[in-house]
Amino acid sequence: MVPFVSQVALAVGLTGWFSLLNGEKAIAELVTQLHLHLASQVTHHLEDRLALPILINELNTDAINTGRLDLSNFEQIEQTFHRQIKLFDVGYINFANPQGEFIGIERSSNGQILINETRQPFLSRMSIYQTDAEGNRIGLMEVSHDQPPVVEEAWYADAIAAQAPAWSSIYQWDDKPEIMSISSSYPIYDEDNTLQGVIGVDLLISDLNQFLRDLDSGGEIFIVERSGLLVASSKPEPFFANNADNSRSYAVESKHLLIQKAAKCLLNKYGSFSEIKSSQQFDFPVLGKRDFLQVTPWQDSYGLDWLIVIVVPRSNFMEQINANTRTTVLLCLLALISAIFLGLITSRWMSQYIHRLVKVTQEIADGNLEQTVDSQPIQELDDLAQTVNQMALELKESFFELEDRVAQRTAELLEAKNTAEMASRAKSEFLESISHELRTPLNAILGVTQVFQSSDSLSPEDQENWQIIYRNGNHLLALINDLLAIAKIGKYQMELASDRFDQRLTPQFSDSEQLDKPPVDLDLKGYLTQMSPDWIDQLHCAAIKGLDHDIIYLISQIPAELSLLAFSLTAWAKDFRFENIIDLIQKIKEDYE
Structure with a gap:
């Protein structure tokens, strides 16, 4: 009960406090708007009035310069x-x-x-x-x-x-x-x-003095030079402190208290009127009270540099605020007493029902789904009771349904898992067996074909037939590599052309349709010639047989300064492009011959 009363008291107290703060904030915003409005009026008046002499002088200067x-x-x-x-x-x-x-x-x-x-x-x-x-x-x-x-x-x-x-x-x-x-x-x-x-x-x-007096500011407005000399004010003000020497009055010597205090406050705050570079707003003490002050610099392009000072007494706004504050405090006290009294009665009755509700929900959470809550005359509490009862019933039904679904899904997942594992093993076994079964003899065929193609003893017709065999072998090797790649990623993404092979092993490709052989980099030929002839023969034999492991082993013997050769051979071996290795070695042998 004590926490409830404390919360109510805290809520009411905060409401009153925020009401006071909002009142102060409203006053500050109102004063800011008033200051900005007044400063804008004075600024516009100065700009309009002081523009007239400049305009007349420019007209006369132009007339003089043009001879008129x-x-x-x-x-x-x-x-x-x-x-x-x-x-x-x-x-x-x-x-x-x-x-x-x-x-x-x-x-x-x-x-x-x-x-x-x-x-x-x-x-x-x-x-x-x-x-x-x-x-x-x-x-x-x-x-x-x-x-x-x-x-x-x-x-x-x-x-x-x-x-x-x-x-x-x-x-x-x-x-x-x-x-x-x-x-x-x-x-x-x-x-x-x-x-x-x-x-x-x-x-x-x-x-200018008359204009300032006509403004309904509720306070004082005066304009002062950076030197502190008065320019104009909303109060009747003598411009000369001493008529004997015709010296003008300073704002800090004004006969009006607000003007004098405001000028002194600005000097104390900034040290000099010349240090005020932008519009500022704050409050300052006057006779034990704090009044609002705003100072706004104003300049023109011909040398005028004045300060517009607006002073508004705080008392102009606080009378109504103080009355509202007293009313707010009384209403807050009345609300606090009423809330505490009604809270005591309501909390006692509700605590009993909530205790019963907590007991029922705890038993439901422990698994006793047969518990129910009695209906209540209050609509909200009755809705809560019905909701708890409905929740218990749905939990009971969902519990049995969930058991059946879990058993069914477990069996389905187990069956799917076994099927996937079997398919995966079959796929892996197929890939392992087909890799060497297809590529090894095919690379041997391609290697022998290249050897025969380089022979000068064959007739042109035999050369053409060997070329057909070599070209279709390359097509077959590309097809095998495509199939292996598709099998690895598990998705068929490639269209096979119907004419990948010469059906009758007869010339059917024009020169523009022939598959271009990969270009042989002159640097790779230079690097390869730096290896021993025996090493080159072993590499050639491994490439013809399609023994990628043997090729990788031979690559490991390449010195570090021939890293480009090692990189290229490794890439060809991993992609099963043994024909590139064979072609590179064949080019070197042709150069030797």
Whole structure:
């Protein structure tokens, strides 16, 4: 009973524990999805917004290079920039030449489009004009004096230093210090690589701040440079820590606790913002609680390298989880108590029946097949009882049937075994007797035939008759070898031609139909001539008589340096191709003659 209660308690406890773990896992997955979604939104917004200044600059650069835009004609530049700022949602489009002259089109906070112009000889004065819908000046709005040289401003100076398209550092407008912007600047050079000026397009950082505030993140989102300087945030944040020297604020000095703690956590974890190479997600402590943080690097091909940091408080998700946890614990306790109570009652009743069932099955296993189990009112137990009874009956029937089958199969196997052994012995005896009975005289005939064929005293007709005998003898030897091979593998796999023999011992084969004799390797002839004449005569005699054992014995006397000869003779002897040996020796004798 104790194990049953322990199992129930363990099952209920594990159910509650896994429920809590699944809740935590669900929270982690939800936070991951939220972070990925927010990071994707911010990334796409940055890519879309920061692509506009680059596109405008490329359009203007192309117009300048093709001569459609004259940098000395400020009126043409003014009209071109005015049309572009109406088409594209940017804050400023401007141009300045090395002489310090400047023309810029500005979109004010109320949507009005203004013209800002600085011309020689008054390079420290900027005139601001209002425009109509077509971009025409309709009146002087303001004159700003004591303007710093335009060539010293960040958007101009950074492009000249890079000598290539580049993003400026985030800077403050001189005439409107409350505005922060970043400029995409393109230096313009003529064919002689002489600087003609710099064109630039500004994006307002305030627009990026507003986008981050509009995102429903439930926490804080901020963008930081690798140096730690803030770029934008979802909270109102002063960009300058000290207005006296115009130094920008660092994220670790933020007035908002989550931003400050998140920045410090990243510095403590990585040592520097520059060490963050890929998107990372983890939790970190804030005021005794742990909040979720994700940092995602973002770069473009023109030098921007920022970090997108998303911080979501854990409390945003845990309230409902904690309530579900309490409910789960109470339900688990109730289920545990109920299971234990019902288990005690059920186990006592079932143990008695199971004990009886075990006793019956044990007696059946011991061979007492007359035992049966009583029926039960519960369907499952009654099915089990009927199954045990049916099993006992079938075992009883199968036992007697198996005895009969075993006796019958044993007798059949014994008879088949005896028959197979007799057939095998008969086959072996036949093969042993036919081997020498057929091949020995046949090889002798072939050997004598070859001797007569080499004789010069025979008439052409006799030579032809001996050739017929030799050819048909070879056919007969091949047939015998085929039969022996078929007998060895136990299966007939070869078709015998009806014309293997000359039925009348008359010439019936054309030259193309004659069986080609195996070629005599010049190396084998050379090796064989190195053996003694007596040894060669013994080999010749053994081959004519078809004495394969004698040939194998003679092969064993061949020196090691003539291994090729030994290998070839062994292969011919094992395949009963004595005619090859005879032919080889005959060729040597012909060479001697």
